Amino acid sequence: MNTSNKRSALSLTLTKGIGNSPIPWLIPLSLILLFVFLFPVFEIIRYSFTDASFLETDYSYTISSFVRLFTLPGFYQMLIVTLIFVTASVFFQMFFGFLIALLIDKGQKLNLKGTVMVRTAVLTAWAIPGVVIGIIWRIMYTETPSGILNYLISFVGVDIVPFLSDPYMALFAVTLANIWRGTAFSMILLYAGIQTLPKDVMEAAKIDGASAIQRLLKVMLPMLAPIILINLIIISIDTFNTFDMVMALTGGGPGQSTEVIALSIYNSIFREFNLGHGAATAVVLLTINVGMTIVYLRVLGKRGAA
Amino acid sequence: MKKLAKTITALSGSAILLGACGNAEQAEEESFELNWSTTPSYSTQNPTESQANYIADKVSEFEEDYPQVELNTDLQSTDIDESMTRLLEQANTDRAPDVAAIDGYFFPRFMDYLQPLDDLFDEYEIDIDDYLPFVQDVLTGDDGQIYGLYMNTDTRVLFYDTDVVEEPPTTWDEAIATSLEIQEEGYNGLIFPGGRGEGTAVTTLWPLFWAQEGELVDEDGNPTFGEGDNYDKMLNVLQAVNEAVESGATPQRVSSYGGENDLNEEIAGGDTAMFLGGNWQVSFLRETLGDDFDSWAVAPLPQLEEGQFATSAGGWAWGIFAEEEEKQEAAFDLINRLFVGEEGMTEWTNVHGGLPSRTSIYEAEDLEAGEFSDTFREYLEDANVRPASQHYNEISNQMQIAVSEVISGGKSPEEALDDAWAVVNEGE
Structure with a gap:
């Protein structure tokens, strides 16, 4: 083989090597992830170890933001409020989402008219921006006889319900609005899952004499488990990150009774200009979200392996 | 001779060409961009047609008079805290716009980055003493120089329906007693902003605190509201509010x-006869209540003790960040003709409402003064x-909580x- 042929062969090998390698395809994505995801995350973690404020250019590195966060009044209440908000939202979003998905599926099997309309109507709630949902529910919850819900409640002889001014009722009101908002997403995901279930298995269960409840609990739910798990994790993280709707609905009040972690971050940074404190709170939220993701990967990974 | 004529013609041609090039270069040198950072309300994006048209007309006039200026409008967020944070960050990093709208109470924080405007005040014959006293304090730096142009202002008062409340309460105890009385007639009690929002601070909390000569911060800006005498004064405020709610004079829903605007829905219901609010709510009340508003009046905010007085004032100012003289002059002229000059402030008040921050404007012939305008001016x-x-x-956020x-x-x-x-x- 002469020199020229050797060079051609080497060049061909290199081209083939690069062509077959995933690296060129991954470089643009990696760069984008680096700048729009990793860099901001790094910056938030860095700022959490500072006393930075938007009002001053100078700052120093310290752990005082974390010490302050964990020792000041309100932090543990915020965690409890967030936990209640997320747990109730996730459970009922999944419950109602599954119920509506089942109803639509049944409706389609029975060739009932209007199933598409129901699906679209439910999806509308999901498409409306959070701030608008907050305002809509604020109008609904108005605590005067002219408030929509209080007006309806008055027909059953109940006095005005303090939806937004009582700390416990306000948390209930915010959670209810969030359930209404997020049910559609669960419905879409679970409806898609139900469509993929093998019909022969369901029919076999029916022929074997399994009741509707047994078919639901022993056949359908186990087969839907991966979808339910994905849904669970996505809506959990989404609910942890919710702040726009809460801000428009209650602003976190009365007091701090509806101040979830994400809203607290916004308030610290944009209302009090306390970047260090806000970043420290954001790191707490990030840790929770990362924890949720690890759980998701482990549990789903095991199921996939099984 | 012919040769001489040719030479003269050639030289003349060259001179004309050189002159033309010079003019072109000069014109190019003179043209510049002016970055105008404004709120949607103070721009052509204003949702009210009359106000948007007013601004559009004035901007067109400005652009005709300043053909060398390319005006770039940058709209700020409607979230004031967010927009002021961003502006401050821009100023911190030398990226500030040439001229910007700044919320009045944020204004002093921008002074280190703003240009003094004393010479332009003289050139445009604006007397700083013509501004209301609190505005003079806001605009004047520690060095005695003027750093901004103030627009209209606002204030907080007690609104009451004279058909229901004959004499306005002057003290908090009287307000509670009156409130309980009018509830027996089927009216809502005294209402005021009491939730999480700046309205609660400036309308409900601070006036009660300031009237006792309480101080939120010391001279260096460090918080003092929770120590010494100030602690007792702030506690008095919270106890007074608590008493109003516990006695049933004020509903928990506040x-x-x-x-302040959160009260509007309840007021529109027609069962409200007394509330703490802002002067800008007059137009809403007139529009909503119609002729029924004829019996309404305003009074100073009720205080803890007889004889005390305090109210809050707000409003927006304009600051010029640009260092270039021609930019400063153009920016000053733009703001002057839109919102601050005698004609600008009068016309803007007529289309926008609000209260002039310059005392002479209250006497202007063309001013279509709103209801209670003179009373508001007195309080200001x-x-x-x-x-x-x-x-x-x-401090504000934590006290709202x-x-x-x-x-x-x-x-x-x-x-x-x-x-x-x-x-x-x-x-x-």
């Missing part, structure tokens, strides 16, 4: 009203503004104040 003479301390926002917790029954006044002080003071 803990969900963070701004002694109005207070929020401190320019960098801790102010945190405190008062709404007291109203909703979550904490006692003492617990709420202690917690607010702990959060603010711990950050030192």
